[in-house]
């Protein structure tokens with residue numbers, strides 16, 4: 755399973771450290787091209803490679819971790835297949851979405867199975883690798899098989915996935931103005 759990152763900043767590098775520990779192969783992309791990512795990929799060893807943004811579609815699962823203001827621009831540059839999974843980790847911060855669910859906006863921009871995940875936690879909270887089987891990570895989506903696939907990866911990384919259902923309902927709870935955004939939920943015992 756090849757995991758691709760659109761964006762190679764805090765979210766990408768934090769989650770990638772967990773993936774590296776568990777032996778997953780990764781592709782990183784950013785706005786400045788693969789040459790700019792040489793040092794970053796080097797720090798992740800042989801399981802990581804840099805690609806230009808247009809080539810991130812080589813991955814099976816693609817994690818979208820760019821500023822919300824770049825989402826439309828970025829997704830217009832890549833071509834995904836319906837069997838691919840796009841994990842929307844973005845937070846729309848101060849943008850006005852006029853009541854729309856941010857992940858449904860993302861879903862309208864791609865031909866792939868969209869999942870909302872990783873956006874509710876500060877990366878500082880999940881920086882320790884490996885995780886301790888106690889950090890709850892919420893996940894929402896409209897395709898159960900895709901959600902199951904990503905949940906399995908989260909379990910593999912020693913996180914506790916909690917499925918909130920559809921993007922319309924669960925995504926709304928998770929997104930930046932929802933009650934679960936910024937909630938550091940720990941399950942003990």
Ligand SMILES: NC(=O)c1ccc[n+]([C@@H]2O[C@H](COP(=O)([O-])OP(=O)(O)OC[C@H]3O[C@@H](n4cnc5c(N)ncnc54)[C@H](OP(=O)(O)O)[C@@H]3O)[C@@H](O)[C@H]2O)c1
Nearest residue numbers: 761762763764765784785786819820821844845873876877
């Ligand atoms: N930080 C957190 O704790 C946290 C937690 C959950 C969710 N989030 C959300 O996750 C997203 C990423 O946050 P972050 O903290 O990882 O941000 P970050 O550290 O600033 O990294 C942003 C990344 O996006 C890339 N990028 C920007 N514009 C791009 C474009 N047009 N095409 C391709 N790549 C582009 C940047 O590459 P260049 O440097 O080449 O421009 C950079 O690698 C945001 O939506 C944020 O709200 C953040």
